[in-house]
Amino acid sequence: MPRLSSEQLRQVRSQHFAIPLRLLLIVPFTVLLVATTALVGYLSFHNGRRDVNLVAGHLRGELNQRIADHVQHFLDTPRQIGSTLVHLLQHRIVDADDPTILEAYLWQTIRRHPSVTSIYFGNTRGGLVDAGREGADGSLYVMTTDDFRSGPLRKFAIDDQGRRGALLTSIEHFDARSRSWYQAAITTRKPIWTEVYPLITGQDLAVAAGEPVFDQTGALLGVVSVDLFLSHLGSFLSSLKIGTTGQAFIVERSGLLISSSADPQPLQMVSIEQPPERLPAVKSSSPLIRTAAEALTSRFSNPGQKLDEQFEVERDGKRMFLHVSSLNGLNAPDWLIVTAIPEADFMGHITRNSVTTSLLIGISALLVTGLGVLIAFLVSQPVLQLNRNAQMLAKGTLSASGTKSQVKEINQLSETFAGMVRDIQHLVGQLHTEILERQETEQALREREEQLQLTLQAAELGTWDWDIQTGAVRFNDHWARQLGYSPDEIEPDVRSWQRLLHPDDETLIRDTLADHLAGKTPLYQTEHRLRTRTGRWIWILDTGKVIERDAQQRPLRAIGIHQDITITKEMREQLSRQERLATIGQMAAGIAHDFNNIMHGIMGYADLLILTTQPTEEQLITLHKIQSLGQQASFKVRQLLDFSQKTNRILQRLDLRALIAESLQQTASRLPATIELVADLAGDLPEVDADPEQLRQVVDNLTANAINAVSDGGRIHVNLSRQIIDQHSGRLCVVCNEPLVGTWIRIDISDTGHGIADDILPHIFEPFFTTREIGQGTGLGLPQVAGIIAQHGGHVTVISRTGVGSGTTISVFLPLSLEPADKNEQRDASTVRRKGRWN
Structure with a gap:
């Protein structure tokens, strides 16, 4: 660009008054820099401490809230797991008496929640089912008691498919009802948190969330409890950046540490022989935590007091900022969350800034003048060139009026760039709106996709x-x-x-x-x-x-x-069948009672006629026939009442060997020579508490069915034994569909007949169901057996194979007497094998 001559400059000045650009750059810049630097240094030095309080307060509040949210989420997990399991048990979705189903459900749940240590359920018989993970490597295991009652507790490793592996350990005498988590939940009758306790290994602290389980009638089923390792909280606190040297910790009101950012394991070893003990906050490895704990001891010891306070304490002449808050969730433990930040973490930076500002004031005052002159010459030339370029650009579509200024070049630049700025701002505004809309759309899609995946996984x-x-x-x-x-x-x-x-x-x-x-x-x-x-x-x-x-x-x-939906359909079919049988039983009981009253009246009038009149021989035969038919009708009424479980029982201490032997003797006397009756009655069996007439009726009905199955010739085998059935046998009662677990007196009556067809077998215990012709049977024999055995607390199973010589075995399981049997009162019955008769 060519320089203007002195004459040209004078002409420009005469046309319009303007300040030289170089002078405008040097003087105002120097004055403004010195004044601003001095003022900023002064204000920053005097207002620093006030700003520290404000920043520290916000930081502590945000940190405490973040920690509280994390702890609440950490504690909500066991609560949600426990509440879900309680609901399933209450509504019989998960059977509280089936340890196998409970074990599978707990194993599936523990796999989905890595922060949970173990989930277990203790019933009212002292039994326990537990699924958990080891603290060191996170491997899964299950623990159950034998027969799902108090007794031996066994711990097994478990693979990814939920199958049991090796036996890890066992405890011979375990009773869930004696445990603190069980007793505390039963006492409060509501969800509770147990006391924090150290593990026996000294590796971690743990806490458990327990809740009692009641069925629809209010009867107690047991207690559900979920354990957590508190080292998860320590890891989270250690990951937080709290100023430069600040610390955060969670403490009980008693002063014992839950977790802290300075102590990985808040435990202390008293001696090698004694188990580890919990570490008081006043003995923490961090001096900052010890000072904070001493200040808290006298201020916030009231149990249940809700807190959210900030205050300051002095330590060695230096101030420290504290923020104390309590957990606000329902049924949350009474823990305090504390953040402690030294004032030096903030004031050190402000002090350094004040010194730096003072130095800059002096240096700037020396350099500004020299630099201003140099900058004035360096800037003026590019600005003039930029001015010409801006004017060329302004001739296009980007035109706008600029702000007037006393500086000619700046005035032209402002007019040129004003239009550019307006256009760019408009374009940026459109781009910003589009970006926000795109981000919102993408976020919504991500949230929906994540929600869908979680829903599919949970369901x-x-x-x-x-x-x-x-x-x-x-x-x-x-x-x-x-x-x-x-x-x-x-x-x-x-x-x-x-x-x-x-x-x-x-x-x-x-x-x-x-x-x-x-x-x-x-x-x-x-x-x-x-x-x-x-x-x-x-x-x-x-x-x-x-x-x-x-x-x-x-x-x-x-x-x-x-x-x-396999389990759902099976439960639906089982419920439908049980409801149908219950309805039939109720109806049968009502009819039986009414019919029984009528038959008593008929038989009573027949007896009255015999006693008060002098009937002829033909009339006497008719009256005796009425009495006989009445007795037969009464027997059918008795069958209906037994099926509906409405019969009055007279329980006695019975020796089943003698009772079965007596019944079979009478049966054998009526058998033809083509039927072989064999009995194996074990000796030295415990006695049972039962109604002898009802049990004799059970044996008679079952042997009568067996005789009918081999009417053309065959073999009937009666076996009496004692059997112990464990929970893994999978045997179910064909009447109530309950598993057979425990010790039983077993009666097996087998025949070598043609067996029962698969389509008939599910219906044999239904009343009035019979495959015989009309007039040859009422279909009440087996329903009567089922009703009698159910009244005695027993179960029935059936095994049948069709075909010649295959036959059917019906097994009756009776519980043992509650008291030991007296061997001196047992009667003898030997094993015999006869054709056509019983000796």
Whole structure:
């Protein structure tokens, strides 16, 4: 750019008064810099301490709230687990008397919650089921007591499929009812937190959340408890940055540490022989925590006092800021959260800034003048060039009026850049709006996807995505695991699903799916069976929908979910059967009582006629026949009452060997030579408390059925023994469907007949169900047996195989007497084998 001559400069000045750019850069800049630096230094020095209080207060408040939120979330996990299990037990979704189902449920739950140490349930008999993880390597284990009652407690390792491994340890005498967590929950009758306690290994502190379980009638079922390792809290506190040297800790009002950012394990060893003890906060390895703990001891010792306070304490002439707050959640432990930050963490920076500011004032005063002159010459030339470039740019579409100034070059620059700034601001505003909208959309999508995944995981649902044109199907991992397969064992093709279908369900599925693919139904849904890897059939609720069609409305893509409803269907069928039998029993009891009254009247009038009149021989025969028929009718009434469990029992201490021997002797005397009766009655068996007439009726009914099964010739075997059945046997009562666990007196009556068909077997204990012709049986024999045994607290099982010589075995299980038997009162019955008679 050519320089202006002196004459040209004078002409410019005469046209408009303007301040030289160099002078404008040097003088105001120097004055403003010195004045501003001095003022800022003065204000920062005097206001620093006040700002420290404000910043420290905000920091402590945010830290305490963050810690409280983390602790509350950490403590909410066991509460949610416990409440869910209590609900399942109360509503019989999970059977409180079935340790196998409880063990599987607890194992699945502990796997989904890594912060939980163990989950266990103790019942009113002292039994325990526990699933947990080891503290060192996190490996899973289960513990159960034998027979789900007080006694030996055994701990087993468990693999990823929930199968038991090696026996890790055992305790011979364990009773859950004697444990503090059980007694505390029963005493309070509401959810509680146990006292914090150190582990025997000294590796960690733990706390348990317990809750009593009551059934729908208010009867106690047991106590659910969930344990947590508190080292999780220590790790979280250690990860926080609290100023430069600040510390955070959680403490009980008694002064004992829960966790801190300075003490990884808040425990102290008194001696090698004694277990570790909890560490008081006043003995922490951090001097800061010790000082804070001493200040807290006298201020916040009232139990249950809700706190959220900030205050200061002095330590060695230096101030320290403290923030103390308590947990505010319902049923939260009475813990205090404390953050402690030395004032020096903040004042050191402010002091250094004050010194630096003072030095800068002096240095700036020396340099500004020299630099101002140099800058004036260096800046003026680029500004003039920039001015010409800005004018060229301003001739385009980006034109705007600038702010007037006494400096000619600055005035032109301001006008040029004012228009550019307005356009850029408008463009930036549009871009910012679009970015915000995009971020909100992406965040919403991420949240929905995460929520969907969590929902599917929690509901244990299998999902499928079917490309209808190609037949390719994408199954999720749980779809495969429902059937016992690993994900890589399932080929991603629709034929993988078709090969697993039950043949009886194919027609229903084909028709239902065809209707939906054709658009006749808004949703595809079926209940069908699939074959698992082990060959077992499970029931699946399959729900899907076509989500994509072409222009001709041909289906292209469908998605859906699989849900295992096997247990639901079994429980539904069992409940329906039990409700049906209960209804029939109630009706039968009512009819039986009314009919019994009528029969007593008929028999009474027959007796009265015999005693008060002089009937002829023919009339006397008729009256005796009336009495005989009345007795037969009364026996049928007795069968109905036994089935409905409405019979009055007279319990006696019985020797079953003698009772069965006497009954079989009478039966053997009526047998033809083609039927062989064999009895094996074990000796030295405990006695039972029972009604002898009812048990004799049970034996008579069962032997009568066996005789009818071998009416053309065969063999009947009666066996009496003592049997111990453990919880893993899987044997269920065919009447009440309850598992057989414990020690029983067992009566087996077997025959070599043709057996019972599979379609008839489920109905043999239903009243009035019979396969005989009309007039040959009422179908009350086996229902009467079931009712009598149920009244005695026993169970019944049936094993039957069809075919010639296969036969049926009906087993009766009676509980032992509550008191020891007197061997001197037992009667003898020997093992015999006779044809056609019993000796």
